[in-house]
Amino acid sequence: MSNRWRSSISRDREPKPIEAEVLAWGDHGDGELHVGSKRLFVAGAIPDELVSVLASKPPKLIKVLTPSDDRRKSPCRYASECGGCQLQHVTPRGQLNFKADRLTRFLHGLALDNLPEVELLSAEDRGYRRRARLSVSYRGGKLRMGFRQAKSNRIVDIDSCYNLTDPLNQVIKALKPLLAQQRAVSHIDLLQLDHAVGLHLRLTEPLQEQQLDAFQSLPGVALKVSRDEAWLVDTPWLVSNNGSSVAYQPGDFLQANTKINALMVERVLEWMAVDEGDSVADFFSGLGNFSVPMAVKGAAVVGFEGSDAMVKRASEAAERSTASRIVYRSVDLFGTQLVLENYNKVLLDPPRAGAQSLCEQLSKAAKVERVVYVSCDTNSLARDLKILVAGGFNIEGLALADMFPNTIHSETIVLLTRV
Numbered sequence: 215m216s217n218r219w220r221s222s223i224s225r226d227r228e229p230k231p232i233e234a235e236v237l238a239w240g241d242h243g244d245g246e247l248h249v250g251s252k253r254l255f256v257a258g259a260i261p262d263e264l265v266s267v268l269a270s271k272p273p274k275l276i277k278v279l280t281p282s283d284d285r286r287k288s289p290c291r292y293a294s295e296c297g298g299c300q301l302q303h304v305t306p307r308g309q310l311n312f313k314a315d316r317l318t319r320f321l322h323g324l325a326l327d328n329l330p331e332v333e334l335l336s337a338e339d340r341g342y343r344r345r346a347r348l349s350v351s352y353r354g355g356k357l358r359m360g361f362r363q364a365k366s367n368r369i370v371d372i373d374s375c376y377n378l379t380d381p382l383n384q385v386i387k388a389l390k391p392l393l394a395q396q397r398a399v400s401h402i403d404l405l406q407l408d409h410a411v412g413l414h415l416r417l418t419e420p421l422q423e424q425q426l427d428a429f430q431s432l433p434g435v436a437l438k439v440s441r442d443e444a445w446l447v448d449t450p451w452l453v454s455n456n457g458s459s460v461a462y463q464p465g466d467f468l469q470a471n472t473k474i475n476a477l478m479v480e481r482v483l484e485w486m487a488v489d490e491g492d493s494v495a496d497f498f499s500g501l502g503n504f505s506v507p508m509a510v511k512g513a514a515v516v517g518f519e520g521s522d523a524m525v526k527r528a529s530e531a532a533e534r535s536t537a538s539r540i541v542y543r544s545v546d547l548f549g550t551q552l553v554l555e556n557y558n559k560v561l562l563d564p565p566r567a568g569a570q571s572l573c574e575q576l577s578k579a580a581k582v583e584r585v586v587y588v589s590c591d592t593n594s595l596a597r598d599l600k601i602l603v604a605g606g607f608n609i610e611g612l613a614l615a616d617m618f619p620n621t622i623h624s625e626t627i628v629l630l631t632r633v
Contacts, residue, residue: 568594577605
């Protein structure tokens with residue numbers, strides 16, 4: 215067989231663009247369409263659009279023939295490359311519709327009747343993010359600082375980020391000329407503090423003294439520098455948390471969106487209905503995001519957290535604001551058998567893995583009359599809700615908090631009461 219014939223066969227077998235209507239949202243913010251008996255999920259496509267796609271692996275959007283009313287021009291010039299955002303081409307209204315639709319589909323999969331309507335908690339889609347971790351590369355003698363490209367380890371070099379607060383973007387611009395003069399920094403953590411921007415440089419090799427001085431001279435910056443998990447510079451970071459300042463270290467958990475977090479705290483307080491005499495267990499309590507305002511309302515709160523360091527910092531902050539109404543304990547929350555008979559109300563705010571072991575224990579804890587579950591992952595949430603409902607709880611309230619606009623991620627708040 216000649217090479218010319220092989221080349222001709224290869225061209226004939228290449229997929230050709232297909233026109234099709236986008237029928238629904240996929241779980242990852244892509245558009246679902248049908249080509250014959252096949253279901254394709256196409257990144258960048260929006261329901262109710264007529265599109266031209268290439269039925270390759272993965273499918274590729276070639277052209278939008280009839281755009282949706284929910285389509286917009288991506289406001290960030292890095293959107294086509296950066297893997298941080300998946301929904302910048304969708305209006306804020308369309309993003310909320312997608313997230314609410316996905317949540318409803320997941321919960322209906324539980325075969326539960328009479329689910330309450332999903333309440334939507336949202337704010338601005340720009341400049342909302344108060345923390346970020348950026349990667350740094352000097353490959354080929356060229357500085358790159360930014361986020362990873364979608365499905366790649368390649369770093370997309372950025373001068374600013376549409377989602378970050380203005381002070382964080384100002385520090386990014388000030389950093390670039392300093393980073394170009396050395397090769398020691400591998401990652402950067404940024405955090406909006408009360409009166410400055412926290413800047414953490416993670417090093418792979420020592421900095422020269424004049425280079426370190428240049429970073430320390432950046433205006434409005436509280437600098438931390440580490441290498442091999444040892445602190446070389448450790449300027450204190452203080453961040454507001456429900457009326458008190460908490461010492462924060464890189465790696466601690468802190469919600470990224472200040473305005474949405476305030477709305478979440480408000481909704482959690484309403485649904486927990488805490489009062490004098492309530493005994494509350496706050497699982498995955500972190501730095502006291504929910505436990506502090508519950509204690510201020512008069513409840514006796516025990517915060518359970520897996521990180522010894524975060525327990526220490528949360529305890530120190532609580533001593534300044536709520537005196538003896540909060541106690542924090544360091545516990546492995548993914549397998550430890552806990553005594554739950556002392557609590558009549560429980561708050562759960564687990565990581566993406568969820569709280570399966572805790573929910574199994576709560577389902578048998580007859581004295582627990584009310585549970586509020588804050589989730590960042592719908593899969594683990596669905597699993598855990600099945601356990602709680604089978605154990606005698608009823609879903610009374612649902613809220614979706616748009617913690618991460620322009621991405622497929624969100625937070626869900628669920629109120630459950632014992633039947």
